[in-house]
Amino acid sequence: MLGKLVKHEWKAITKPLAIMHIALILMAIIGKVLLNIEVLKKADYVWGALLMLYILAVITLEIGTQIYLAVRFYKNMYTDEGYLSFTLPVKSWEHILSKTFISAVWTLIDIAVVILSILILVMYKGMGTEFIEGFLGVLTELSEAGISVVWFMIRLIINGVLYLIALPLTYYFSISIGQLFNSHKMLASVITYFITINVIQVIGTVVSTIMMVNTTYADDVITDSGMKGFYNGILDMGMIGNLITCVGFWLVVNYIMNKRLNLE
Amino acid sequence: MSCLIETRGLNKKFKNKMALGDVNLQLERGRIIGLLGPNGSGKSTLIKIINGLMVPTSGEVLINGQKPGVETKKIISYLPERTYLNEWMRVRELLDYFCDFYEDFRRDRAEVMLKNLNISMDDKLKTMSKGTKEKVQLILVMSREAQLYILDEPIGGVDPAARDYILKTIIGNYNENATVLLSTHLISDIENILDEVIFLQYGQIRFHASVDDIRMKEGKSIDQLFREVYRC
Amino acid sequence: MAWTLNADRPIYTQLVEKIQKDIVSGIYKAGDKIPPVRELATEAAVNPNTMQKALVELERMGLLYTQRTSGRFVTEDGEMINKLKNEMASEQIKIFLENMKQLGYDTEETISIIKELDKEEEE
Missing domain, CATH: 1.10.287 (Helix Hairpins)
Structure with a gap:
């Protein structure tokens, strides 16, 4: 059943999202073409205007995609469509998992498309080699500072994945909490969302500040071994924090769906 | 465990309202049962609880001897009062969807009924009239070989021809292992197809009896009786 | 076309009467096979159990008889x-x-x- 939910979730959201993203790529291609026209190359304001337009497009796409994913969840679970979703012979956690998974996948695609479009616009000869050299340089610095490269990469990936999962789960959490109210459910969801992300940010800042202030780190921030400790610490704290919030959100959404569902 | 649905001391309380109070029911298989009552009588609450869409405050409900959950959802085919399908989907995609999630879905049966109504596989729900949309939902629900069909206001707001079609579909689909629970206001239209009726008022069962018994005892139709019982 | 049924009398007695009428008027002749319960119920727009009850009553009266595998027939007794x-x-x-x-x-x-x-x- 989980596979089927994933399949149908993908089917339901891919077309509109794909259209939006292909549009961005097209914009990048057109931009690149325009930029290569000799006449236009001389005019600085052309660059500026295109850049602004492009940035606007990217921002719209990013926000639009995330809003679309959040609204999709709300519509499919807590409006009339919820009457179908919740009477399917599947458990609530399967709904949450399938939607979280597809949202994460699409966010990843989204990021990849944006990167691709940037590359299309600014790609120049030798950029590839420069980039790889730069990246290897960072890795060398890290290993010289005594930080295990492999661990660093693994942590980076894990954090990335957790970020992709935490993003939709935060919406699902906020939307579900909003459902507990008798009126103004949407408003409650939005407010919950803002409160939640602020609380998380505050906690994150507090924790890292504590770590900074902690003498073991403070003195050595400048030294190599301190850097290692700091980096490791921050990454670990972040990872654990993300994990805890993800699990917490999951449990709350699951509970609300199982015990506090009240479709109108 | 011969009866299909059994509720024991079912209670549902909202903040300031007792939606269902001590509901005790036993519904057998092979019946077409009417769930009648005015707005706010607890009909939709009862239906939601049976479907697992809501949790009771106390008491329990058993469907085929089991609590509401994945197993009961497999054998219940529910038609809610609203359009619960994604309006952007084409008919063909809806059939795929139902085939995927419901083992008891008979695609061929649905295709025949849709064809008889001249509904094409490529039509999107969005382009259909209200009546056609309702028929599509009904066809999807009735094409499952479920043990319990719950139809919430299936004939409200449709023209008489559609209403006849819907009623005939319900009768034609009958089998003695399954039960149909019909919730409605429009009693006179469906009275003839009911075996028994349950009257709900203020969250409690006023009575539960067979249609013919009532007619024999009271000398009037269910519709007339209903008007008297609920005259305030 | 649904059969015209009176709202305040039990449905099954009215079904019995209607089928009796059909038999005596020759719509169903002696020995004719009558449609299966579900078909009759759909045509009359009534509950199949009620229709079954009516048919069973007619059998009890001797107007109909059931042949195990072939269905229900009108009596041959003219x-x-x-x-x-x-x-x-x-x-x-x-x-x-x-x-x-x-x-x-x-x-x-x-x-x-x-x-x-x-x-x-x-x-």
Whole structure:
């Protein structure tokens, strides 16, 4: 059943999202073409205007995609469509998992498309080699500072994945909490969302500040071994924090769906 | 465990309202049962609880001897009062969807009924009239070989021809292992197809009896009786 | 077309009457096979259990009989059908005469009116 939910979730959201993203790529291609026209190359304001337009497009796409994913969840679970979703012979956690998974996948695609479009616009000869050299340089610095490269990469990936999962789960959490109210459910969801992300940010800042202030780190921030400790610490704290919030959100959404569902 | 649905001391309380109070029911298989009552009588609450869409405050409900959950959802085919399908989907995609999630879905049966109504596989729900949309939902629900069909206001707001079609579909689909629970206001239209009726008022069962018994005892139709019982 | 049924009498007795009428009027002749329960119920727009109850009653009366694998048939007993036909006719006539009496006509007068109307029909 989980596979089927994933399949149908993908089917339901891919077309509109794909259209939006292909549009961005097209914009990048057109931009690149325009930029290569000799006449236009001389005019600085052309660059500026295109850049602004492009940035606007990217921002719209990013926000639009995330809003679309959040609204999709709300519509499919807590409006009339919820009457179908919740009477399917599947458990609530399967709904949450399938939607979280597809949202994460699409966010990843989204990021990849944006990167691709940037590359299309600014790609120049030798950029590839420069980039790889730069990246290897960072890795060398890290290993010289005594930080295990492999661990660093693994942590980076894990954090990335957790970020992709935490993003939709935060919406699902906020939307579900909003459902507990008798009126103004949407408003409650939005407010919950803002409160939640602020609380998380505050906690994150507090924790890292504590770590900074902690003498073991403070003195050595400048030294190599301190850097290692700091980096490791921050990454670990972040990872654990993300994990805890993800699990917490999951449990709350699951509970609300199982015990506090009240479709109108 | 011969009866299909059994509720024991079912209670549902909202903040300031007792939606269902001590509901005790036993519904057998092979019946077409009417769930009648005015707005706010607890009909939709009862239906939601049976479907697992809501949790009771106390008491329990058993469907085929089991609590509401994945197993009961497999054998219940529910038609809610609203359009619960994604309006952007084409008919063909809806059939795929139902085939995927419901083992008891008979695609061929649905295709025949849709064809008889001249509904094409490529039509999107969005382009259909209200009546056609309702028929599509009904066809999807009735094409499952479920043990319990719950139809919430299936004939409200449709023209008489559609209403006849819907009623005939319900009768034609009958089998003695399954039960149909019909919730409605429009009693006179469906009275003839009911075996028994349950009257709900203020969250409690006023009575539960067979249609013919009532007619024999009271000398009037269910519709007339209903008007008297609920005259305030 | 759903059968016309009275709202305040039990449905199954009305179904029994309707099928009796169909049999005596020849719509179902002696020995004819009648449609299966579900089909009849759909045509009449009534509950299949109620239709079944009516058919069982008709079987009890001897008007129908079931053959295990082939279905339900009207009895071959022409005499029984005729007897029923006469009974139903008498019933109708009794009701009619009672209604006429309430209008102030006795049996004799009623018969003359019928003869008059019949003559007019032929002209």
